[in-house]
Amino acid sequence: MELNFGYVKGLPPEEWQKLNELKMVYDYHKSSNRLKRRYYNGKITLREVNLGIALPTDFGRLEIGCAWGAKTVDVLAARSMFDGFVTENGTKSEIMDDIIGRNHLIAEYNKAVKEELKYGCSFAAASGTKDSARIKFYSPHCASALWDASEGRIDCGFAFEDGRRDESDIDWSPEHVNFYTSTDTWQLDRDGGTWYATQYPHDFGEPMMVAFIWDATSGKPFGRSRLKEPVRRLIQGYVRTVANATIGLEFATSPQKYLLGVSDEQYDALVDQRFKQYVGSILYSTYNPETGEKPTYGQLAQGNIEPHVQMLRMLATQYSAATGLTVTDTGVINDANPTSSDAIIAQSQTLILMAEQLNRSNGDALHRIARMALAIEMDMLPNVLPEDAQRMMAHFKNPAMPSLASTADAAIKIASAREGFAQTDIFLEMIGFDQADIRRIRSQEQRARGEQILTEEFNADINRSVGEVHPSNVPDQPAGGKPDDAVDPEERI
Numbered sequence: 001m002e003l004n005f006g007y008v009k010g011l012p013p014e015e016w017q018k019l020n021e022l023k024m025v026y027d028y029h030k031s032s033n034r035l036k037r038r039y040y041n042g043k044i045t046l047r048e049v050n051l052g053i054a055l056p057t058d059f060g061r062l063e064i065g066c067a068w069g070a071k072t073v074d075v076l077a078a079r080s081m082f083d084g085f086v087t088e089n090g091t092k093s094e095i096m097d098d099i100i101g102r103n104h105l106i107a108e109y110n111k112a113v114k115e116e117l118k119y120g121c122s123f124a125a126a127s128g129t130k131d132s133a134r135i136k137f138y139s140p141h142c143a144s145a146l147w148d149a150s151e152g153r154i155d156c157g158f159a160f161e162d163g164r165r166d167e168s169d170i171d172w173s174p175e176h177v178n179f180y181t182s183t184d185t186w187q188l189d190r191d192g193g194t195w196y197a198t199q200y201p202h203d204f205g206e207p208m209m210v211a212f213i214w215d216a217t218s219g220k221p222f223g224r225s226r227l228k229e230p231v232r233r234l235i236q237g238y239v240r241t242v243a244n245a246t247i248g249l250e251f252a253t254s255p256q257k258y259l260l261g262v263s264d265e266q267y268d269a270l271v272d273q274r275f276k277q278y279v280g281s282i283l284y285s286t287y288n289p290e291t292g293e294k295p296t297y298g299q300l301a302q303g304n305i306e307p308h309v310q311m312l313r314m315l316a317t318q319y320s321a322a323t324g325l326t327v328t329d330t331g332v333i334n335d336a337n338p339t340s341s342d343a344i345i346a347q348s349q350t351l352i353l354m355a356e357q358l359n360r361s362n363g364d365a366l367h368r369i370a371r372m373a374l375a376i377e378m379d380m381l382p383n384v385l386p387e388d389a390q391r392m393m394a395h396f397k398n399p400a401m402p403s404l405a406s407t408a409d410a411a412i413k414i415a416s417a418r419e420g421f422a423q424t425d426i427f428l429e430m431i432g433f434d435q436a437d438i439r440r441i442r443s444q445e446q447r448a449r450g451e452q453i454l455t456e457e458f459n460a461d462i463n464r465s466v467g468e469v470h471p472s473n474v475p476d477q478p479a480g481g482k483p484d485d486a487v488d489p490e491e492r493i
Contacts, residue, residue: 040227049240068234069235072227074114082110084395095377113362122137126372133374133377138160157207161178248308
């Protein structure tokens with residue numbers, strides 16, 4: 001994939017310089033990103049792993065499938081379960097829910113977090129107009145950025161907007177690029193060999209682009225990949241051991257044989273019918289007419305692949321220590337037999353801590369990009385958004401993924417100790433209901449409550465109507481049939 005901006009018509013010199021710095025960063029990381037992608041896909045050739053034996057030319061291009069790279073990324077990414085945003089008072093933001101639904105944000109985040117762990121970082125950018133905010137995620141294969149250490153954020157960045165982003169197509173080059181700075185979003189379009197820039201200014205004070213970073217250090221502000229060099233070396237060890245075991249297995253199942261005391265003519269005849277002699281039920285020969293010696297047939301000792309198996313087990317243990325995966329995740333050691341859900345959680349403790357770290361980092365990035373999207377949606381600046389939007393937080397499900405039984409038991413115990421907890425959405429989440437189920441439950445509860453209120457009001461109206469004509473409300477009358485007030489005063493005693 002070639003990326004060459006050259007002269008960009010309409011772009012100021014200062015911005016053009018930043019754009020070319022971004023291109024240099026992109027080109028610098030392009031080959032290493034391609035390498036990480038190959039290890040994630042398990043496409044490692046034998047020539048890369050140094051078997052220690054002389055291989056035929058074509059044999060070196062053979063690929064040994066290895067899912068360790070994908071496991072390293074996918075298992076941790078699966079524990080980062082983004083579940084939307086909540087305000088400070090614990091409620092959902094309707095406007096933010098609209099943005100999430102419109103941009104398929106939860107599903108797109110699941111893709112972006114894999115890219116983040118695969119390469120060390122991924123990116124998100126906000127765009128759009130009032131009532132139509134957009135959030136898009138980008139892989140380092142189609143985006144690049146410069147870091148502002150003093151502000152602790154991106155200084156500027158770009159992302160391809162073309163539909164084709166597959167780096168395997170080396171002859172393709174982008175034609176639409178978004179360039180993000182602290183004051184503008186530039187839309188760069190190529191017509192023939194010339195690039196044209198369209199300016200869209202803003203007052204956000206920072207680029208409308210946010211980085212999702214894994215395992216950052218002061219020297220590597222854009223993070224480090226889960227498939228870093230030591231991990232790739234262990235994957236190479238796996239491929240090398242599997243290849244050696246495969247070759248050894250061929251010798252073990254077809255051990256070398258020998259035949260002594262035959263003449264040259266007899267040997268040539270046997271060689272010409274080698275397969276027949278191997279699979280035939282009868283093997284026959286005569287004595288050597290030159291020496292009179294009877295032929296001697298024998299077989300070398302069968303090879304043993306057990307050392308290769310032990311090597312794989314050792315590599316699996318080392319890989320578990322380097323990545324935080326359990327040894328059973330490697331598919332080599334399967335003798336682990338946890339006795340309970342607590343035992344399973346204990347085995348995955350390192351991975352759980354990594355997932356919590358990932359959620360904290362990504363939660364901050366999601367909050368920043370959500371504020372930008374809300375500001376665009378509401379046509380205002382991020383710093384003047386309502387207070388509930390300012391304090392909005394990203395919500396993630398429990399990365400420990402405890403069993404439903406243990407979670408429900410904990411929820412019931414909390415509800416018994418804290419009054420009113422059983423009526424909250426958190427309680428429903430803990431006992432196993434997802435957001436769709438919770439909405440249906442709340443809707444049914446609201447409907448039932450409305451029906452109850454209508455019934456109570458209806459019964460109250462009936463009681464009032466009956467009470468107006470009830471005999472108890474009629475004044476007492478004397479025997480003569482007149483009310484007491486109607487009796488003549490002179491007739492009273």
